[in-house]
Amino acid sequence: MKKVMLLTIFAALMMISSAAVAQTTASGTLTVTATVTGSINLVFNSDASGLALSSGAGTNAATLAFGNVSAFGAISAGIVRSTTATNFTVSSAVDVLVTKTNSASANYTLKAQLGTADAVNTWSVGGVAVTNAAQSTLTATGTYAANSNFPVAITVPFTTASGTLISNTINYVATAN
Amino acid sequence: MLKKYISIMRSAALASLLLCGASLAAQTTAGGVINGSLNNTTGISIQFDSDPAGVTLGAAGTNAATANFGTVSAFGPLAAGVTRPSVTAGNFTVRTIFDVQVIQGGLTSTTYTLTANLAAPAPIGMSYKVDAITLTTALQTIQINGVYGTDIAHNLDLVILTAAPGAGGPAVTTPITTTINFTATAN
Numbered sequence: 350m351k352k353v354m355l356l357t358i359f360a361a362l363m364m365i366s367s368a369a370v371a372q373t374t375a376s377g378t379l380t381v382t383a384t385v386t387g388s389i390n391l392v393f394n395s396d397a398s399g400l401a402l403s404s405g406a407g408t409n410a411a412t413l414a415f416g417n418v419s420a421f422g423a424i425s426a427g428i429v430r431s432t433t434a435t436n437f438t439v440s441s442a443v444d445v446l447v448t449k450t451n452s453a454s455a456n457y458t459l460k461a462q463l464g465t466a467d468a469v470n471t472w473s474v475g476g477v478a479v480t481n482a483a484q485s486t487l488t489a490t491g492t493y494a495a496n497s498n499f500p501v502a503i504t505v506p507f508t509t510a511s512g513t514l515i516s517n518t519i520n521y522v523a524t525a526n
Numbered sequence: 527m528l529k530k531y532i533s534i535m536r537s538a539a540l541a542s543l544l545l546c547g548a549s550l551a552a553q554t555t556a557g558g559v560i561n562g563s564l565n566n567t568t569g570i571s572i573q574f575d576s577d578p579a580g581v582t583l584g585a586a587g588t589n590a591a592t593a594n595f596g597t598v599s600a601f602g603p604l605a606a607g608v609t610r611p612s613v614t615a616g617n618f619t620v621r622t623i624f625d626v627q628v629i630q631g632g633l634t635s636t637t638y639t640l641t642a643n644l645a646a647p648a649p650i651g652m653s654y655k656v657d658a659i660t661l662t663t664a665l666q667t668i669q670i671n672g673v674y675g676t677d678i679a680h681n682l683d684l685v686i687l688t689a690a691p692g693a694g695g696p697a698v699t700t701p702i703t704t705t706i707n708f709t710a711t712a713n
Binding site for chain 2 (some may be wrong): 373374375376377378379380381382383384385386387388389390448449450451452453494
């Protein structure tokens with residue numbers, strides 16, 4: 350009889366104990382979903398042999414300021430100048446860095462286009478003439494994750510008045526191949 | 527004839543008064559007895575709530591919610607409520623914020639401990655963090671002093687390798703789903 354009583358009490362205690370433990374925890378599940386897509390990114394960097402970018406180095410919106418330039422006068426370091434009988438050209442090295450993520454693309458195509466038409470001066474990027482009319486292909490086999498130098502050049506006629514400000518925007522588009 | 531009419535009218539009036547009286551009497555003597563009983567048991571519950579700064583959870587307010595980051599990439603646009611705290615050469619992180627609310631009843635406990643684990647190993651190229659703690663299939667402590675009865679915000683980070691599929695990176699253009707188990711334990 351005594352044993353039965355003890356067993357009953359023990360069983361009751363066990364039940365109370367397990368109930369208490371079960372009641373002091375709570376569980377939940379959070380199901381997380383995401384869809385990963387490949388992407389590429391383009392930034393401009395200053396090239397060691399060219400002018401330092403005035404602003405925006407390391408971003409996709411940089412500024413390249415040649416400063417005062419002339420056909421025969423002093424010229425800033427980082428600017429390469431050539432002169433003909435009727436005009437002169439100034440150019441500076443500019444690095445373009447394209448990176449890819451989550452993509453098996455082997456290389457990229459880089460195109461450029463002037464933001465607004467320039468009927469007086471001639472623009473080129475990487476040796477390729479660039480106008481406002483259409484995109485120009487700078488390369489069809491760009492290498493990812495490497496700074497590639499695409500010099501920006503402006504050819505100015507001798508007829509341009511001194512003190513004339515020349516400014517334009519060049520839009521670049523890199524497309525994964 | 528008139529006397530008979532008066533007599534009938536008196537009878538009718540008396541009957542009306544009696545009925546009225548009975549009705550009034552019934553309205554003033556209503557009563558009853560309820561024998562109530564309950565078993566007051568202690569316990570806690572957990573629920574997930576949408577955070578104003580995060581994505582809107584599916585089944586918010588329950589203990590089985592869903593968080594959809596939508597389409598994510600290292601450089602492309604992200605859905606509302608998703609941010610991209612970091613992009614490195616090797617990986618990028620996308621983040622959302624969700625709330626956990628734990629409610630207790632009948633306990634003397636004032637705080638709770640929150641643990642979490644992945645229901646299955648993380649998919650290739652993916653890892654999951656809650657409040658900067660990288661989750662595995664083993665339980666990990668997220669918080670040791672959670673306050674009951676209030677939404678507590680937690681960061682949920684997906685760290686995604688930038689490698690291409692087949693080269694260590696995650697599958698692309700297909701939804702990747704993972705379940706995180708949370709457990710709140712009264713302190």
